[in-house]
Amino acid sequence: MYFKDIVGLEEIKSHLIDSVKQGHIPHARLLHGPAGVGKLPLAISYARYLNCQNRGETDSCGHCPSCQKIDKLSHPDLHFVFPVVKSKVSDEYLPEWREFLSENKYFELNQWLAFIDAENAQGVIYSKESDEIIRKLNLKVYEAPYKIMIVWLPEKMHEACANKLLKMIEEPPQNTIFLLVTEEMDKVLTTIRSRCQPLSVRAIRNDEMEQVLQSKFGLTADSAKSTAHIANGSFLKALQIIQSNDSNNESFELFKEMMRSSVSRNIKAIKAVAGQIASIGRENQKSFLLYSLRLFREYFVSNLNEPSLVYLNDNEKAFGDRFAPFINEQNIETFNDEFQTAYRQIEQNGNARIIFLDLCLKSTMLLKK
Numbered sequence: 001m002y003f004k005d006i007v008g009l010e011e012i013k014s015h016l017i018d019s020v021k022q023g024h025i026p027h028a029r030l031l032h033g034p035a036g037v038g039k040l041p042l043a044i045s046y047a048r049y050l051n052c053q054n055r056g057e058t059d060s061c062g063h064c065p066s067c068q069k070i071d072k073l074s075h076p077d078l079h080f081v082f083p084v085v086k087s088k089v090s091d092e093y094l095p096e097w098r099e100f101l102s103e104n105k106y107f108e109l110n111q112w113l114a115f116i117d118a119e120n121a122q123g124v125i126y127s128k129e130s131d132e133i134i135r136k137l138n139l140k141v142y143e144a145p146y147k148i149m150i151v152w153l154p155e156k157m158h159e160a161c162a163n164k165l166l167k168m169i170e171e172p173p174q175n176t177i178f179l180l181v182t183e184e185m186d187k188v189l190t191t192i193r194s195r196c197q198p199l200s201v202r203a204i205r206n207d208e209m210e211q212v213l214q215s216k217f218g219l220t221a222d223s224a225k226s227t228a229h230i231a232n233g234s235f236l237k238a239l240q241i242i243q244s245n246d247s248n249n250e251s252f253e254l255f256k257e258m259m260r261s262s263v264s265r266n267i268k269a270i271k272a273v274a275g276q277i278a279s280i281g282r283e284n285q286k287s288f289l290l291y292s293l294r295l296f297r298e299y300f301v302s303n304l305n306e307p308s309l310v311y312l313n314d315n316e317k318a319f320g321d322r323f324a325p326f327i328n329e330q331n332i333e334t335f336n337d338e339f340q341t342a343y344r345q346i347e348q349n350g351n352a353r354i355i356f357l358d359l360c361l362k363s364t365m366l367l368k369k
Helices: 010-021 039-051 065-071 090-103 109-115 129-137 159-170 206-217 221-231 235-264 267-278 282-302 314-326 332-347 352-366
Strands: 028-032 078-081 147-152 176-182 197-200
Touching: 010 039, 010 197, 028 039, 039 065, 039 147, 039 176, 078 090, 078 129, 090 109, 090 129, 129 147, 129 159, 206 221, 206 235, 221 235, 235 267, 235 282, 235 314, 235 352, 267 282, 267 352, 282 314, 282 332, 282 352, 332 352
Parallel strands: 028 176, 028 197, 078 147, 147 176
Antiparallel strands: none
16 A cells, blocks of 8 residues: 555645654554544555655655565554454454455454454454563564554453453564554543554545546546435545445335335335345445435435435435435434444344334334424
Protein backbone atom coordinates (compact mmCIF):
# COMPACT_ATOMS: atom_id res chain seq x y z
CA MET A 1 0.00 0.00 0.00
CA TYR A 2 1.24 3.44 -0.99
CA PHE A 3 -0.01 6.94 -0.23
CA LYS A 4 -1.07 7.24 -3.87
CA ASP A 5 -3.47 4.29 -3.44
CA ILE A 6 -5.43 5.98 -0.64
CA VAL A 7 -8.58 7.85 -1.62
CA GLY A 8 -8.46 11.55 -0.75
CA LEU A 9 -7.04 12.71 2.60
CA GLU A 10 -4.28 14.66 0.84
CA GLU A 11 -3.57 16.98 3.79
CA ILE A 12 -3.15 14.00 6.14
CA LYS A 13 -0.76 12.28 3.73
CA SER A 14 1.22 15.53 3.44
CA HIS A 15 1.34 15.89 7.21
CA LEU A 16 2.78 12.38 7.63
CA ILE A 17 5.32 12.84 4.83
CA ASP A 18 6.42 16.27 6.08
CA SER A 19 6.85 14.95 9.62
CA VAL A 20 9.31 12.35 8.31
CA LYS A 21 11.22 14.91 6.25
CA GLN A 22 11.50 17.20 9.27
CA GLY A 23 12.52 14.37 11.60
CA HIS A 24 9.44 14.80 13.79
CA ILE A 25 8.60 11.14 14.24
CA PRO A 26 6.57 10.32 17.37
CA HIS A 27 7.28 6.94 18.92
CA ALA A 28 3.55 6.16 19.11
CA ARG A 29 0.69 7.43 16.95
CA LEU A 30 -3.00 6.70 17.38
CA LEU A 31 -4.92 7.01 14.10
CA HIS A 32 -8.61 7.49 14.78
CA GLY A 33 -11.69 8.48 12.82
CA PRO A 34 -14.75 7.08 11.01
CA ALA A 35 -14.80 3.51 9.73
CA GLY A 36 -13.93 2.81 6.12
CA VAL A 37 -11.86 5.92 5.42
CA GLY A 38 -8.44 4.25 5.08
CA LYS A 39 -6.73 4.50 8.47
CA LEU A 40 -4.97 1.12 8.17
CA PRO A 41 -3.75 1.85 4.60
CA LEU A 42 -2.44 5.17 5.92
CA ALA A 43 -0.54 3.41 8.70
CA ILE A 44 1.00 0.88 6.32
CA SER A 45 1.91 3.59 3.79
CA TYR A 46 3.50 5.66 6.55
CA ALA A 47 5.47 2.64 7.78
CA ARG A 48 6.65 2.01 4.22
CA TYR A 49 7.74 5.63 3.83
CA LEU A 50 9.64 5.59 7.13
CA ASN A 51 11.75 2.62 6.02
CA CYS A 52 12.00 3.39 2.31
CA GLN A 53 15.64 3.71 1.21
CA ASN A 54 14.85 6.17 -1.61
CA ARG A 55 11.94 8.29 -0.40
CA GLY A 56 10.28 10.48 -2.97
CA GLU A 57 8.67 13.86 -2.37
CA THR A 58 5.16 12.42 -2.12
CA ASP A 59 5.56 8.65 -1.70
CA SER A 60 7.88 5.70 -1.24
CA CYS A 61 10.02 4.63 -4.18
CA GLY A 62 8.46 1.17 -4.62
CA HIS A 63 11.74 -0.32 -5.85
CA CYS A 64 14.15 -0.56 -2.93
CA PRO A 65 14.50 -3.85 -1.01
CA SER A 66 12.45 -2.43 1.88
CA CYS A 67 9.52 -1.48 -0.38
CA GLN A 68 9.63 -4.83 -2.14
CA LYS A 69 9.43 -6.70 1.17
CA ILE A 70 6.60 -4.51 2.41
CA ASP A 71 4.77 -5.25 -0.85
CA LYS A 72 4.62 -8.83 0.41
CA LEU A 73 4.10 -7.74 4.04
CA SER A 74 7.17 -9.78 4.88
CA HIS A 75 9.59 -7.09 6.06
CA PRO A 76 11.39 -8.36 9.19
CA ASP A 77 11.05 -4.94 10.88
CA LEU A 78 7.31 -4.53 10.24
CA HIS A 79 5.00 -6.33 12.66
CA PHE A 80 1.22 -6.54 12.95
CA VAL A 81 -1.17 -7.15 15.82
CA PHE A 82 -4.85 -7.64 15.05
CA PRO A 83 -7.94 -9.36 16.50
CA VAL A 84 -7.95 -13.16 16.21
CA VAL A 85 -9.97 -16.05 17.62
CA LYS A 86 -9.39 -19.29 19.54
CA SER A 87 -7.04 -17.63 22.05
CA LYS A 88 -4.26 -17.47 19.49
CA VAL A 89 -1.76 -14.72 18.70
CA SER A 90 -1.58 -12.70 15.51
CA ASP A 91 1.47 -14.50 14.09
CA GLU A 92 -0.53 -17.72 13.94
CA TYR A 93 -2.80 -16.02 11.40
CA LEU A 94 -0.04 -14.14 9.57
CA PRO A 95 -0.35 -16.06 6.24
CA GLU A 96 -4.10 -15.39 6.17
CA TRP A 97 -3.54 -11.74 7.13
CA ARG A 98 -1.07 -11.23 4.29
CA GLU A 99 -3.43 -12.85 1.80
CA PHE A 100 -6.39 -10.83 3.07
CA LEU A 101 -4.53 -7.51 2.93
CA SER A 102 -3.26 -8.26 -0.57
CA GLU A 103 -6.89 -8.49 -1.71
CA ASN A 104 -8.47 -5.78 0.46
CA LYS A 105 -7.35 -2.25 1.26
CA TYR A 106 -10.62 -1.13 2.81
CA PHE A 107 -12.42 -3.58 5.07
CA GLU A 108 -14.06 -4.05 8.46
CA LEU A 109 -13.54 -6.48 11.30
CA ASN A 110 -16.38 -8.79 10.33
CA GLN A 111 -14.92 -9.26 6.85
CA TRP A 112 -11.60 -10.31 8.37
CA LEU A 113 -13.31 -12.69 10.79
CA ALA A 114 -15.34 -14.22 7.96
CA PHE A 115 -12.12 -14.72 5.99
CA ILE A 116 -10.59 -16.79 8.81
CA ASP A 117 -13.86 -18.71 9.39
CA ALA A 118 -14.33 -17.32 12.87
CA GLU A 119 -18.01 -18.33 12.80
CA ASN A 120 -19.65 -16.85 15.92
CA ALA A 121 -16.38 -16.01 17.68
CA GLN A 122 -15.59 -12.40 18.48
CA GLY A 123 -12.20 -11.07 17.42
CA VAL A 124 -9.92 -10.36 20.38
CA ILE A 125 -6.29 -9.37 20.93
CA TYR A 126 -5.59 -11.84 23.71
CA SER A 127 -3.47 -11.20 26.79
CA LYS A 128 -0.61 -13.44 25.65
CA GLU A 129 -0.13 -11.21 22.58
CA SER A 130 1.71 -8.73 24.80
CA ASP A 131 4.51 -11.25 25.41
CA GLU A 132 4.96 -11.65 21.65
CA ILE A 133 5.05 -7.88 21.14
CA ILE A 134 7.61 -7.38 23.90
CA ARG A 135 9.75 -10.24 22.58
CA LYS A 136 9.77 -8.88 19.01
CA LEU A 137 10.43 -5.27 19.93
CA ASN A 138 13.25 -6.10 22.32
CA LEU A 139 15.18 -7.52 19.37
CA LYS A 140 17.49 -5.13 17.53
CA VAL A 141 16.36 -3.54 14.31
CA TYR A 142 17.11 -6.09 11.62
CA GLU A 143 17.78 -4.07 8.47
CA ALA A 144 15.63 -0.90 8.40
CA PRO A 145 15.88 2.46 10.17
CA TYR A 146 12.83 1.65 12.29
CA LYS A 147 11.14 -1.36 13.83
CA ILE A 148 7.40 -0.71 13.43
CA MET A 149 4.47 -2.34 15.22
CA ILE A 150 1.02 -1.72 13.70
CA VAL A 151 -1.84 -2.54 16.07
CA TRP A 152 -5.16 -2.72 14.26
CA LEU A 153 -8.16 -2.17 16.56
CA PRO A 154 -6.50 -1.77 19.97
CA GLU A 155 -10.01 -1.39 21.42
CA LYS A 156 -10.26 -5.19 21.00
CA MET A 157 -7.22 -5.71 23.19
CA HIS A 158 -7.65 -7.68 26.40
CA GLU A 159 -7.05 -5.40 29.36
CA ALA A 160 -4.23 -7.58 30.67
CA CYS A 161 -2.48 -7.26 27.31
CA ALA A 162 -2.96 -3.49 27.24
CA ASN A 163 -1.61 -3.07 30.74
CA LYS A 164 1.57 -5.01 29.92
CA LEU A 165 2.21 -2.75 26.93
CA LEU A 166 1.92 0.56 28.76
CA LYS A 167 5.56 0.80 29.76
CA MET A 168 6.83 -0.20 26.32
CA ILE A 169 4.60 2.27 24.51
CA GLU A 170 5.71 5.00 26.89
CA GLU A 171 9.41 4.13 26.62
CA PRO A 172 9.91 1.91 23.56
CA PRO A 173 13.27 0.47 22.57
CA GLN A 174 15.41 2.70 20.36
CA ASN A 175 14.09 3.25 16.81
CA THR A 176 10.80 1.53 17.61
CA ILE A 177 7.47 3.00 16.50
CA PHE A 178 3.93 2.03 17.45
CA LEU A 179 1.08 2.80 15.05
CA LEU A 180 -2.33 2.12 16.58
CA VAL A 181 -5.41 2.19 14.34
CA THR A 182 -8.77 2.46 16.05
CA GLU A 183 -12.42 2.64 15.00
CA GLU A 184 -13.60 3.46 18.54
CA MET A 185 -11.14 5.72 20.29
CA ASP A 186 -13.23 6.00 23.45
CA LYS A 187 -12.87 2.23 23.97
CA VAL A 188 -9.07 2.28 23.85
CA LEU A 189 -7.59 2.12 27.33
CA THR A 190 -7.17 5.68 28.60
CA THR A 191 -3.60 5.09 29.71
CA ILE A 192 -2.69 3.90 26.20
CA ARG A 193 -4.39 6.89 24.57
CA SER A 194 -2.43 9.24 26.79
CA ARG A 195 0.86 7.72 25.65
CA CYS A 196 0.17 8.16 21.92
CA GLN A 197 0.10 11.20 19.66
CA PRO A 198 -3.42 11.24 18.18
CA LEU A 199 -3.96 11.72 14.46
CA SER A 200 -7.56 12.38 13.47
CA VAL A 201 -8.43 10.92 10.06
CA ARG A 202 -11.49 12.64 8.65
CA ALA A 203 -14.21 11.27 6.43
CA ILE A 204 -13.46 11.33 2.70
CA ARG A 205 -14.99 14.34 0.95
CA ASN A 206 -17.60 13.66 -1.72
CA ASP A 207 -15.54 15.32 -4.46
CA GLU A 208 -12.51 13.15 -3.60
CA MET A 209 -14.61 10.00 -3.69
CA GLU A 210 -16.51 10.91 -6.86
CA GLN A 211 -13.26 11.36 -8.79
CA VAL A 212 -12.04 7.87 -7.86
CA LEU A 213 -15.43 6.24 -8.49
CA GLN A 214 -15.45 7.66 -12.01
CA SER A 215 -11.80 7.03 -12.89
CA LYS A 216 -11.35 3.56 -11.34
CA PHE A 217 -14.85 2.09 -11.43
CA GLY A 218 -16.29 3.71 -14.54
CA LEU A 219 -19.31 5.22 -12.81
CA THR A 220 -21.10 8.08 -14.51
CA ALA A 221 -20.92 11.49 -12.85
CA ASP A 222 -24.48 11.13 -11.54
CA SER A 223 -23.90 7.60 -10.22
CA ALA A 224 -20.63 8.63 -8.58
CA LYS A 225 -22.32 11.60 -6.94
CA SER A 226 -25.17 9.45 -5.64
CA THR A 227 -22.81 6.72 -4.37
CA ALA A 228 -20.55 9.23 -2.61
CA HIS A 229 -23.56 10.86 -0.98
CA ILE A 230 -24.87 7.55 0.36
CA ALA A 231 -21.38 6.39 1.45
CA ASN A 232 -21.13 9.45 3.70
CA GLY A 233 -17.33 9.65 3.69
CA SER A 234 -16.62 5.90 3.88
CA PHE A 235 -14.90 4.39 0.84
CA LEU A 236 -15.62 0.94 2.23
CA LYS A 237 -19.33 1.73 2.15
CA ALA A 238 -18.96 3.05 -1.41
CA LEU A 239 -17.41 -0.27 -2.45
CA GLN A 240 -20.25 -2.15 -0.76
CA ILE A 241 -22.80 -0.01 -2.61
CA ILE A 242 -21.14 -0.73 -5.96
CA GLN A 243 -21.04 -4.46 -5.20
CA SER A 244 -24.65 -4.52 -4.06
CA ASN A 245 -26.15 -2.58 -6.97
CA ASP A 246 -27.16 -5.81 -8.69
CA SER A 247 -29.16 -6.88 -5.67
CA ASN A 248 -30.84 -3.51 -5.11
CA ASN A 249 -33.86 -4.39 -7.23
CA GLU A 250 -34.56 -7.44 -5.08
CA SER A 251 -33.98 -5.40 -1.92
CA PHE A 252 -36.40 -2.74 -3.16
CA GLU A 253 -39.14 -5.29 -3.78
CA LEU A 254 -38.62 -6.80 -0.32
CA PHE A 255 -38.62 -3.34 1.26
CA LYS A 256 -41.94 -2.49 -0.40
CA GLU A 257 -43.51 -5.74 0.74
CA MET A 258 -42.21 -5.32 4.27
CA MET A 259 -43.46 -1.74 4.59
CA ARG A 260 -46.84 -2.46 2.96
CA SER A 261 -47.52 -5.42 5.23
CA SER A 262 -46.45 -3.38 8.26
CA VAL A 263 -48.63 -0.39 7.34
CA SER A 264 -51.64 -2.67 6.72
CA ARG A 265 -50.88 -4.67 9.90
CA ASN A 266 -51.55 -7.84 7.96
CA ILE A 267 -50.02 -10.52 10.19
CA LYS A 268 -50.15 -13.20 7.50
CA ALA A 269 -48.33 -10.92 5.06
CA ILE A 270 -45.84 -9.88 7.76
CA LYS A 271 -44.93 -13.52 8.47
CA ALA A 272 -44.62 -14.21 4.74
CA VAL A 273 -42.24 -11.34 4.00
CA ALA A 274 -40.18 -12.05 7.14
CA GLY A 275 -39.80 -15.64 5.97
CA GLN A 276 -38.88 -14.49 2.47
CA ILE A 277 -36.11 -12.21 3.74
CA ALA A 278 -34.88 -14.95 6.08
CA SER A 279 -34.43 -17.27 3.08
CA ILE A 280 -32.14 -15.09 0.93
CA GLY A 281 -28.86 -15.77 2.75
CA ARG A 282 -26.84 -13.76 5.23
CA GLU A 283 -24.95 -11.50 2.80
CA ASN A 284 -28.14 -10.62 0.92
CA GLN A 285 -29.86 -9.95 4.23
CA LYS A 286 -27.09 -7.54 5.20
CA SER A 287 -27.40 -5.81 1.81
CA PHE A 288 -31.15 -5.53 2.31
CA LEU A 289 -30.72 -3.92 5.73
CA LEU A 290 -28.15 -1.42 4.46
CA TYR A 291 -30.38 -0.62 1.50
CA SER A 292 -33.38 -0.13 3.81
CA LEU A 293 -31.39 2.22 6.03
CA ARG A 294 -30.58 4.32 2.99
CA LEU A 295 -34.23 4.48 1.91
CA PHE A 296 -35.37 5.53 5.37
CA ARG A 297 -32.82 8.34 5.31
CA GLU A 298 -33.75 9.47 1.79
CA TYR A 299 -37.50 9.35 2.46
CA PHE A 300 -37.04 11.36 5.64
CA VAL A 301 -35.00 14.00 3.78
CA SER A 302 -37.56 14.10 0.96
CA ASN A 303 -40.12 15.35 3.48
CA LEU A 304 -37.98 18.46 4.01
CA ASN A 305 -38.77 19.65 0.47
CA GLU A 306 -35.12 19.85 -0.58
CA PRO A 307 -35.00 17.82 -3.83
CA SER A 308 -31.30 18.52 -4.35
CA LEU A 309 -30.52 16.55 -1.19
CA VAL A 310 -32.49 13.43 -2.19
CA TYR A 311 -30.86 10.57 -4.10
CA LEU A 312 -33.54 8.15 -5.32
CA ASN A 313 -34.13 6.42 -8.64
CA ASP A 314 -37.48 6.66 -10.42
CA ASN A 315 -38.97 3.52 -8.84
CA GLU A 316 -37.87 4.56 -5.36
CA LYS A 317 -39.32 8.03 -5.89
CA ALA A 318 -42.64 6.62 -7.08
CA PHE A 319 -42.97 4.42 -4.00
CA GLY A 320 -41.87 7.31 -1.79
CA ASP A 321 -44.65 9.58 -3.04
CA ARG A 322 -47.04 7.64 -0.81
CA PHE A 323 -44.69 6.06 1.72
CA ALA A 324 -42.34 8.95 2.66
CA PRO A 325 -44.90 10.75 4.89
CA PHE A 326 -44.82 7.73 7.22
CA ILE A 327 -41.14 8.47 8.02
CA ASN A 328 -40.89 11.37 10.42
CA GLU A 329 -39.10 12.88 13.41
CA GLN A 330 -40.87 10.50 15.78
CA ASN A 331 -39.64 7.26 14.18
CA ILE A 332 -36.57 7.88 11.99
CA GLU A 333 -34.03 7.39 14.79
CA THR A 334 -35.75 4.27 16.07
CA PHE A 335 -35.95 2.80 12.57
CA ASN A 336 -32.23 3.44 12.19
CA ASP A 337 -31.45 1.83 15.56
CA GLU A 338 -33.64 -1.24 14.94
CA PHE A 339 -32.26 -1.94 11.45
CA GLN A 340 -28.68 -1.40 12.66
CA THR A 341 -29.33 -3.83 15.50
CA ALA A 342 -30.72 -6.39 13.06
CA TYR A 343 -27.61 -5.96 10.90
CA ARG A 344 -25.34 -6.73 13.86
CA GLN A 345 -27.46 -9.73 14.83
CA ILE A 346 -27.25 -11.14 11.30
CA GLU A 347 -23.47 -10.62 11.34
CA GLN A 348 -23.36 -12.64 14.56
CA ASN A 349 -25.29 -15.50 12.93
CA GLY A 350 -28.54 -14.85 14.77
CA ASN A 351 -31.71 -16.69 13.79
CA ALA A 352 -32.78 -14.79 10.68
CA ARG A 353 -36.43 -15.85 10.83
CA ILE A 354 -36.80 -14.55 14.39
CA ILE A 355 -34.79 -11.38 13.66
CA PHE A 356 -36.84 -10.36 10.63
CA LEU A 357 -40.21 -11.28 12.12
CA ASP A 358 -39.33 -9.13 15.13
CA LEU A 359 -38.17 -6.33 12.81
CA CYS A 360 -41.41 -6.45 10.82
CA LEU A 361 -43.51 -6.31 13.99
CA LYS A 362 -41.49 -3.35 15.31
CA SER A 363 -41.93 -1.60 11.95
CA THR A 364 -45.70 -2.07 12.30
CA MET A 365 -45.63 -0.18 15.59
CA LEU A 366 -43.41 2.58 14.20
CA LEU A 367 -45.35 3.24 11.00
CA LYS A 368 -47.95 5.62 12.32
CA LYS A 369 -48.54 8.52 9.98
